[in-house]
Amino acid sequence: xxxxRQRKTYNxxxxxxxxxxxxxxxxxxxxxxxxxxxxxxxxxxLPYPSGDLHVGHWxxxxxxxxxxxxxxxxxxxxxxxxxxxxFGLPAENAAINRGIHPYTWTMSxxxxxxxxxxxxxxMFDLDAEVVTCDPEYYRWNQWFFLKFFxxxxxxxxxxxxxxxxxxxxxxxxxxxxxxxxxCERCGTPVIKKNLAQWLFKITDYxxxxxxxxxxxxxxxVETLQRNWIGxxxxxxxxxxxxxxxxxxxxxxxxxxxxxxxxxxxxxxxxAVDEITTPDRADEVRAYVEKxxxxxxxxxxxxxxxxxxxxxxxxxxNPANGERIPVYIAxxxxxxxxxxxxxxxxxxDERDWEFAEKYGLPIIRTVQPPEDFxxxxxxxxxxxxxxxxxxxxxxxxxxxRMISWLQENGFGRRAVTYRLRDWLISRQRYxxxxxxxxxxxxxxxxxxxxxxxxxxxxxxAEFMPTGESPLKRDPDFYNTTCxxxxxxxxxxxxxxxxFMDSSWYQYRYLSPHYDEGPFDxxxxxxxxxxxxxxGGIEHAVMHLMYTRFFTKVxxxxxxxxxxxxxxxxxxxxxxxxxxxxxxxxSRGNVVNPQDYVDRYGSDALRSFLMFVGPWSEGGxxxxxxxxxxxxxxxxxxxxxxxxxxSGGDADPSELTRRTNRLVKKITEDLEAFRFNTAIAALxxxxxxxxxxxxxxxDEEWQGAMRTFVMVxxxxxxxxxxxxxxxxxxxxxxxxxxxxxxxxxxIQAQEITLIVQVNGKLRDRIEVPADISEEAAKExxxxxxxxxxxxEGKELRKSIYVPGRLVNLVVG
RNA sequence: GCGAGAGUGGUGGAAUGGUAGACACGCUAGAUUUAGGAUCUAGUGCCUUCGGGCGUGCGGGUUCAAAUCCCGCCUCUCGCACCA
Numbered sequence: 001x002x003x004x005r006q007r008k009t010y011n012x013x014x015x016x017x018x019x020x021x022x023x024x025x026x027x028x029x030x031x032x033x034x035x036x037x038x039x040x041x042x043x044x045x046l047p048y049p050s051g052d053l054h055v056g057h058w059x060x061x062x063x064x065x066x067x068x069x070x071x072x073x074x075x076x077x078x079x080x081x082x083x084x085x086x087f088g089l090p091a092e093n094a095a096i097n098r099g100i101h102p103y104t105w106t107m108s109x110x111x112x113x114x115x116x117x118x119x120x121x122x123m124f125d126l127d128a129e130v131v132t133c134d135p136e137y138y139r140w141n142q143w144f145f146l147k148f149f150x151x152x153x154x155x156x157x158x159x160x161x162x163x164x165x166x167x168x169x170x171x172x173x174x175x176x177x178x179x180x181x182x183c184e185r186c187g188t189p190v191i192k193k194n195l196a197q198w199l200f201k202i203t204d205y206x207x208x209x210x211x212x213x214x215x216x217x218x219x220x221v222e223t224l225q226r227n228w229i230g231x232x233x234x235x236x237x238x239x240x241x242x243x244x245x246x247x248x249x250x251x252x253x254x255x256x257x258x259x260x261x262x263x264x265x266x267x268x269x270x271a272v273d274e275i276t277t278p279d280r281a282d283e284v285r286a287y288v289e290k291x292x293x294x295x296x297x298x299x300x301x302x303x304x305x306x307x308x309x310x311x312x313x314x315x316x317n318p319a320n321g322e323r324i325p326v327y328i329a330x331x332x333x334x335x336x337x338x339x340x341x342x343x344x345x346x347x348d349e350r351d352w353e354f355a356e357k358y359g360l361p362i363i364r365t366v367q368p369p370e371d372f373x374x375x376x377x378x379x380x381x382x383x384x385x386x387x388x389x390x391x392x393x394x395x396x397x398x399x400r401m402i403s404w405l406q407e408n409g410f411g412r413r414a415v416t417y418r419l420r421d422w423l424i425s426r427q428r429y430x431x432x433x434x435x436x437x438x439x440x441x442x443x444x445x446x447x448x449x450x451x452x453x454x455x456x457x458x459x460a461e462f463m464p465t466g467e468s469p470l471k472r473d474p475d476f477y478n479t480t481c482x483x484x485x486x487x488x489x490x491x492x493x494x495x496x497x498f499m500d501s502s503w504y505q506y507r508y509l510s511p512h513y514d515e516g517p518f519d520x521x522x523x524x525x526x527x528x529x530x531x532x533x534g535g536i537e538h539a540v541m542h543l544m545y546t547r548f549f550t551k552v553x554x555x556x557x558x559x560x561x562x563x564x565x566x567x568x569x570x571x572x573x574x575x576x577x578x579x580x581x582x583x584x585s586r587g588n589v590v591n592p593q594d595y596v597d598r599y600g601s602d603a604l605r606s607f608l609m610f611v612g613p614w615s616e617g618g619x620x621x622x623x624x625x626x627x628x629x630x631x632x633x634x635x636x637x638x639x640x641x642x643x644x645s646g647g648d649a650d651p652s653e654l655t656r657r658t659n660r661l662v663k664k665i666t667e668d669l670e671a672f673r674f675n676t677a678i679a680a681l682x683x684x685x686x687x688x689x690x691x692x693x694x695x696x697d698e699e700w701q702g703a704m705r706t707f708v709m710v711x712x713x714x715x716x717x718x719x720x721x722x723x724x725x726x727x728x729x730x731x732x733x734x735x736x737x738x739x740x741x742x743x744x745i746q747a748q749e750i751t752l753i754v755q756v757n758g759k760l761r762d763r764i765e766v767p768a769d770i771s772e773e774a775a776k777e778x779x780x781x782x783x784x785x786x787x788x789x790e791g792k793e794l795r796k797s798i799y800v801p802g803r804l805v806n807l808v809v810g
Numbered sequence: 811g812c813g814a815g816a817g818u819g820g821u822g823g824a825a826u827g828g829u830a831g832a833c834a835c836g837c838u839a840g841a842u843u844u845a846g847g848a849u850c851u852a853g854u855g856c857c858u859u860c861g862g863g864c865g866u867g868c869g870g871g872u873u874c875a876a877a878u879c880c881c882g883c884c885u886c887u888c889g890c891a892c893c894a
Contacts, residue, residue, distance in 0.1 A: 675823075
C-alpha cells in the first residue's frame with residue numbers, strides 16, 4: 001500500500017464512528033459490577049447543559065476518561081458516570097429573552113450534548129445519568145431539606161442579605177466575590193436587602209470542615225477552605241455599659257485588655273439605640289443611616305479614613321474598672337464576632353488610626369523591642385501596664401487573662417469563624433421548590449415527606465421582578481396546611497443550585513431509586529468517590545458544600561464515612577489562542593466540534609492532554625492539534641502499512657524501549673502527567689517507524705501489542721482500530737495493563753558524561769556496568785578532556801555510576 | 811497589606827541536585843509534485859576567530875556539580891482583604 005493511498009484512506013471520524021457504534025452495541029462501557037475486583041469510583045464535575053459541549057468540557061472530561069480507562073485496565077471495576085446540572089439561571093433567562101420554557105430549553109440542550117458526549121467516545125456509563133431538574137432528582141433535594149429542618153440545620157431568618165440586582169436573587173456569602181463584592185455568576189456588584197431567607201447551618205460543621213486528614217486533596221484547596229472558614233481563637237469578654245447592661249465583644253488578644261481605652265460597636269448593632277444618650281441621638285442616628293446607605297464597596301474600602309461617632313455611653317473595662325467611651329464606627333462589622341469590639345490602639349492598626357483621629361488615649365500593653373519606632377505593635381514581648389499580667393509574654397498573658405475572666409465571670413475562651421451559614425433561598429423559578437408551607441395558625445410547617453415532590457409548576461411567569469415567580473401562581477401559592485387543614489401558602493423561593501451538586505455523586509449509583517436519595521446497597525459497593533476531578537473555582541462553594549452534606553448524611557445514618565471524595569485533582573483552564581480566557585465578547589472561543597469533524601475525537605483529546613500539565617491549563621493552538629493528528633496517523637500506519645519480515649535492527653533495543661515506555665506511561669498516568677506520557681508515545685512511535693520492517697515478526701508483534709495497549713487510554717478509537725488490524729481479539733480496552741521489567745530497561749551501553757570542574761567536556765560510550773576505576777581512566781585519557789587537565793593538578797574525581805565522571809582540577 | 815503559585819529557545823513545554831531545552835508547533839534547506847497543499851529527510855538556544863564561550867527573571871550563597879537547595883530582590887497570575 002502506498003503512502004498516497006494510506007493518506008487518502010485516513011479518515012479519523014469514520015474510524016471513530018465505527019468503533020463508537022461497536023462499543024455501544026457490545027455494551028463495552030456498562031459498569032463492571034464484578035465484586036471480586038477492587039472498586040474505583042471516578043468522577044468529573046457534571047456540566048451545566050448550556051447547549052453544546054465546549055472545549056473546556058473536553059479539557060475537563062477527556063483526561064479524566066483516560067485515567068478511568070487506565071484504572072479499568074489495571075483490574076479495577078470502574079464507575080464513571082456523567083449527568084447534567086440542569087437547574088439554574090441561563091435556562092430561565094432563555095425563557096425571558098426568547099419565550100422558550102426552561103424545561104424545553106434545558107432538555108433539548110441535554111439531548112444535543114448527549115450526542116456530543118457519545119462522539120467524545122469516553123467510557124461514561126450513560127445508563128447512570130442524572131438530570132437534576134427532573135422531579136425524580138429534586139424530590140430528594142426536598143427530602144434532604146426536610147431532614148435538615150428536623151435536625152435544626154435548616155432555619156429561616158430575616159437579615160440583611162446579598163442581593164444581585166441583575167440576576168434578581170439573593171446569594172450565599174460564597175457566591176459574592178472580589179474586593180468589590182460582585183455576583184459570582186454575572187459580575188454585577190451586589191447590594192444589601194433585608195429579607196427572610198432559608199439558611200443551612202454549615203457553621204455547625206466549621207470545626208470538622210477544617211479537618212482534612214481523611215482526604216488527599218490539593219494543598220491549595222485546603223488552604224482556600226481553611227481561609228474561608230477563618231477560625232480565630234480568643235475570648236468573649238463582657239463589658240458593662242453604664243445604664244444598660246453587658247455587651248459582649250470577641251477578641252483574639254485578651255492579653256491586651258488593660259489597654260482597651262475605648263469601645264466600638266457596629267452601626268447595625270441591635271443595642272445602638274438603647275445605649276445612645278439623648279444628647280448624642282441625632283448624630284448617632286445620622287451616622288447609622290449614612291452607613292446603611294453606603295454601598296458595600298465603599299464601606300469595605302480599606303484605604304478610607306476611619307469614621308465614627310461617640311454615643312455618650314461609657315463601658316467599664318473589666319480588667320481595671322476604667323470608664324471608657326463607647327463609639328459607633330463602620331469599621332466594625334456586624335457579620336463577624338459579636339459586632340462590637342474592645343479597642344486597643346497600642347496593639348492594633350485600625351484602633352490606633354481611630355484613636356489618633358479622635359484623640360483617644362493609647363496605652364501600650366506589650367513592650368516593643370528597643371529599636372521599634374512604629375505605632376501599633378503586633379509582635380511578642382513582655383506585658384506592661386497590665387497589672388497581674390506584667391512580665392508575661394503574649395501567649396502566657398492570653399492564657400492568664402482567659403482564666404481570670406472565667407474565674408470572675410467577665411468572659412470565657414471562645415472561637416470565632418468567618419464562615420457564615422449557607423443561604424439557600426433564591427427568588428427564581430428554575431430551581432427546586434423549598435418544601436415549606438406557611439399557616440397563620442401553625443406557622444412554619446414542613447411539607448410531609450409523603451407529599452414530595454413539591455412539583456415546580458409548568459406554567460409560571462418568568463418576568464424577573466425580584467419576587468419569586470411562583471408567588472404569582474395562585475395554584476401553587478395557595479394550599480392547605482398539612483397540620484390543621486386551614487388555608488395556607490407555600491414558600492415560593494427555590495433552592496440554590498449548589499444544593500443539587502452537593503449530593504449528586506450519590507444519586508448516580510441508583511438514579512431511579514425511589515425509597516431514598518440512593519440505594520444503600522449500591523452505596524456499599526461504590527462509595528465514596530475515589531477520584532474526583534474538576535476546576536479550582538469551586539473550592540469554597542461546591543467542594544465545601546458537598547463535604548458539609550456528606551457529614552450531615554453521616555449524622556443522618558445514610559453513609560458511614562466522613563468525606564465525599566477521597567482524592568481530588570484540579571485541572572487548569574484551556575485558554576483561547578490569544579492566551580486569554582475564552583469568551584464570546586473576546587471572540588476567541590474555540591468550538592470543539594470543528595476539530596472533532598476535522599481531526600477526530602482522539603486527536604482533540606490527545607492534543608488537550610499534550611498541551612501542558614493538566615493542572616496548568618494553557619492556550620489553544622490549532623497548529624498544535626495538527627501535530628497530534630500526525631502522530632495518530634503515523635501510529636496507525638504502523639499496522640496498516642509496510643511489512644515486518646526481519647532484519648538488522650537490535651531486538652533487545654526494542655524490548656528495552658518497550659519496557660521503558662510502559663514504565664513511563666504507568667508512572668505518568670498515576671500522577672496525572674498526561675503531557676509527558678503522550679510525548680513518550682510520540683517518541684516511541686518515531687522509533688517504531690524507524691525500525692519497522694527491520695526486526696523479526698514475533699518481536700515486532702509483541703512490542704506492538706504492548707504499544708497499542710498503553711496507547712489505548714489516550715486514543716481509544718485509534719488503539720481499537722490498530723488492535724483489530726493486528727488480528728487481536730476485541731477489545732483492547734478489556735486487556736490487562738502491561739507490566740514492565742526494570743532489569744530489561746537497563747541498557748548495555750550508556751553514554752558516560754565527562755566533566756572537568758563541572759563543565760561538560762566529552763561523552764563516551766561505555767558498558768553499563770563499567771567500574772569506577774575504568775570510567776575514570778577513560779575520562780582522563782579522553783582526547784577532548786586532556787587539554788583541560790594540562791598543567792593542572794587533579795584534586796578529586798567524582799563518579800556517578802551510569803551517568804558521569806567529574807574531574808576536579810586546580 | 812496578607813497568603814499561595816509561577817518566571818526556561820521564536821511558541822507550548824521537558825528536565826526536582828548529575829548531558830538544559832525531551833516531545834510538539836513554527837522556521838530553514840532538500841526530496842516528491844505542473845503548482846499549491848500534504849508527506850518524507852536533514853537542521854534549528856544565542857555568540858563564535860570553529861578551539862570554544864555564554865545561557866533557565868535579577869543579585870548573592872551552599873556544592874565536585876544548581877533550572878532544581880538556601881538568602882535577598884524584581885515581575886506576573888490567582889485567592890483573601892477594616893475578620894477585632
